Amino acid sequence: MLAYTYLEKGKFALQEKPEPVLQDPRDAIVRVTLSSICTSDLHIKHGSVPRAVPGITVGHEMVGIVEKTGAEVKRVKAGERVTVNVETFCGHCFFCQQGFVNNCTDPNGGWALGCRIDGGQAEYVRVPYADQGLNRIPENVSDEQALFVGDILATGFWASRISEIKPGDTVLIIGAGPTGICTLLCCLLKNPGRIIVCESRPDRIRFVQTHYPEVLVCGPETCKDFVASQSAHGGADVVIEVAGSESSFRLAWECARPNAVVTLVALYDQAQQLPLPEMYGKNLTFKTGGVDACDCEEILRLVSEGKIDTRPLITHRFPLNQIEEAYQLFESKADGVMKIAVENTGAGTSVRPEKNEVPAHPEKRYTPEHISQLAPQEIFVFGSNLQGAHAGGAARIALEKFGAIWGQGTGLQGQSYAIPTMHGGVDAIKPYVDEFIAFARANPGLTFLVTRIGCGIAGFTDREIAPLFAEARNCPNVVLPESFCQIIQNL
Numbered sequence: 001m002l003a004y005t006y007l008e009k010g011k012f013a014l015q016e017k018p019e020p021v022l023q024d025p026r027d028a029i030v031r032v033t034l035s036s037i038c039t040s041d042l043h044i045k046h047g048s049v050p051r052a053v054p055g056i057t058v059g060h061e062m063v064g065i066v067e068k069t070g071a072e073v074k075r076v077k078a079g080e081r082v083t084v085n086v087e088t089f090c091g092h093c094f095f096c097q098q099g100f101v102n103n104c105t106d107p108n109g110g111w112a113l114g115c116r117i118d119g120g121q122a123e124y125v126r127v128p129y130a131d132q133g134l135n136r137i138p139e140n141v142s143d144e145q146a147l148f149v150g151d152i153l154a155t156g157f158w159a160s161r162i163s164e165i166k167p168g169d170t171v172l173i174i175g176a177g178p179t180g181i182c183t184l185l186c187c188l189l190k191n192p193g194r195i196i197v198c199e200s201r202p203d204r205i206r207f208v209q210t211h212y213p214e215v216l217v218c219g220p221e222t223c224k225d226f227v228a229s230q231s232a233h234g235g236a237d238v239v240i241e242v243a244g245s246e247s248s249f250r251l252a253w254e255c256a257r258p259n260a261v262v263t264l265v266a267l268y269d270q271a272q273q274l275p276l277p278e279m280y281g282k283n284l285t286f287k288t289g290g291v292d293a294c295d296c297e298e299i300l301r302l303v304s305e306g307k308i309d310t311r312p313l314i315t316h317r318f319p320l321n322q323i324e325e326a327y328q329l330f331e332s333k334a335d336g337v338m339k340i341a342v343e344n345t346g347a348g349t350s351v352r353p354e355k356n357e358v359p360a361h362p363e364k365r366y367t368p369e370h371i372s373q374l375a376p377q378e379i380f381v382f383g384s385n386l387q388g389a390h391a392g393g394a395a396r397i398a399l400e401k402f403g404a405i406w407g408q409g410t411g412l413q414g415q416s417y418a419i420p421t422m423h424g425g426v427d428a429i430k431p432y433v434d435e436f437i438a439f440a441r442a443n444p445g446l447t448f449l450v451t452r453i454g455c456g457i458a459g460f461t462d463r464e465i466a467p468l469f470a471e472a473r474n475c476p477n478v479v480l481p482e483s484f485c486q487i488i489q490n491l
């Protein structure tokens with residue numbers, strides 16, 4: 001099989017290797033369908049991970065299909081789609097029992113895959129302690145949606161979990177690389193008062209502004225003053241440092257208010273200074289990495305429910321036989337690259353982006369900023385009066401942002417589709433919904449993002465409206481609000 005291999009400092013190469021075999025009854029063999037490249041892989045390449053063993057296959061971010069399991073594996077079986085955890089852990093030792101799986105005392109405990117034992121930038125991977133290291137991917141979650149669950153998303157989830165975020169807090173995240181963005185997604189679930197992302201690269205600032213318009217953004221030079229101006233007590237209540245550059249550690253504690261929590265996710269190349277005289281009286285609590293990646297089941301559930309979506313991070317795709325090029329791109333940070341999906345398609349096959357398979361999307365996508373960023377084939381579907389307009393939020397957004405024409409009838413206008421909801425009961429709405437579904441079927445090249453039509457000023461409830469869309473279950477290009485999906489699923 002093909003396996004991307006660490007040869008010596010500065011040198012990786014794609015090599016032909018034998019397929020891995022079960023070595024222990026607790027092992028599983030996984031056929032890798034999709035893998036990714038992580039900043040830590042670059043650390044190995046640059047020789048700054050002394051534990052990394054020359055000759056090993058690299059890669060510790062992957063999903064795949066279980067090929068074989070050892071006799072003692074109980075939680076997964078052959079044929080199941082799974083995420084693979086970056087960490088190897090026994091589940092029984094003192095540290096595992098307390099969830100500190102990064103410190104598992106097994107000789108291969110912690111980050112071993114793609115570092116001390118063969119990893120997943122290959123066609124197959126052997127996963128030790130498969131009951132701990134593999135998690136089944138729910139039916140409605142695609143491989144691309146699950147790709148980061150075992151590594152950077154687990155890291156973001158862990159960072160947000162240990163940072164003691166309370167409602168109303170000002171949270172500062174330093175660094176909007178892929179790991180910073182995963183941290184941001186998990187912090188959003190904690191409902192803090194506001195999140196500020198500090199980033200130095202303009203392309204990444206734009207990435208945050210485009211995808212997460214509800215988040216405040218600043219650069220490192222203005223960060224301290226900006227954070228103070230956005231905080232009730234002179235600084236951030238929680239700071240999460242995910243940049244790992246020369247000055248970002250200092251920036252982290254400087255922006256924190258007295259008694260704040262400062263979580264250090266970043267790995268530093270150099271020792272950092274803790275200038276205690278300058279910090280005197282700040283009474284900070286520091287928390288340090290690495291990640292305890294033991295929440296993958298919960299993370300997969302959140303992905304399945306549409307509450308976490310890391311797909312925007314996948315900016316590029318390459319087949320495994322072009323992984324060399326993928327590394328060059330990832331390392332150069334050129335072309336707006338965030339993360340690369342490496343597909344095992346067999347030699348020479350080109351890779352097509354997957355289409356949006358999620359049936360539901362979270363309501364937060366309906367912010368005006370998000371809607372104004374709709375892709376050309378995406379259509380915003382809102383409730384209207386018989387003239388195709390009303391004063392409700394969704395219609396106004398459609399009007400102002402992308403060419404819905406006020407009072408020009410129902411149906412498709414620009415990038416919006418109006419469904420009348422304001423002229424009678426639910427029965428009067430039904431024919432318009434049927435007409436809409438027929439229209440969507442006839443236009444498979446368009447994707448329709450349906451808002452909670454009728455549930456705003458028209459005054460209906462989700463329970464009344466959702467059943468009208470039951471037929472849309474079989475329309476892959478109709479994306480319904482999560483609340484509608486849940487109701488339809490239980491019909």
Ligand SMILES: NC(=O)c1ccc[n+]([C@@H]2O[C@H](COP(=O)([O-])OP(=O)(O)OC[C@H]3O[C@@H](n4cnc5c(N)ncnc54)[C@H](O)[C@@H]3O)[C@@H](O)[C@H]2O)c1
Pocket residue numbers: 038039040151152155174175176177178179180198199200201204219220242243244245246247248251264265266267268289290291
């Ligand atoms: N603790 C863990 O277990 C764990 C897990 C995964 C990643 N990490 C670490 O997290 C860090 C981030 O990983 P990544 O993959 O997102 O890397 P990345 O290099 O892509 O992202 C870092 C971002 O920080 C920005 N940055 C640098 N200095 C800055 C400053 N002073 N102010 C604002 N922004 C600044 C960079 O422009 C970049 O966008 C790395 O240090 C990585 O090793 C740790």
Ligand SMILES: [Zn+2]
Pocket residue numbers: 038039040041060061086151152
């Ligand atoms: Zn990693």
Ligand SMILES: [Zn+2]
Pocket residue numbers: 089090091092093094095096097103104105106109
């Ligand atoms: Zn253990």
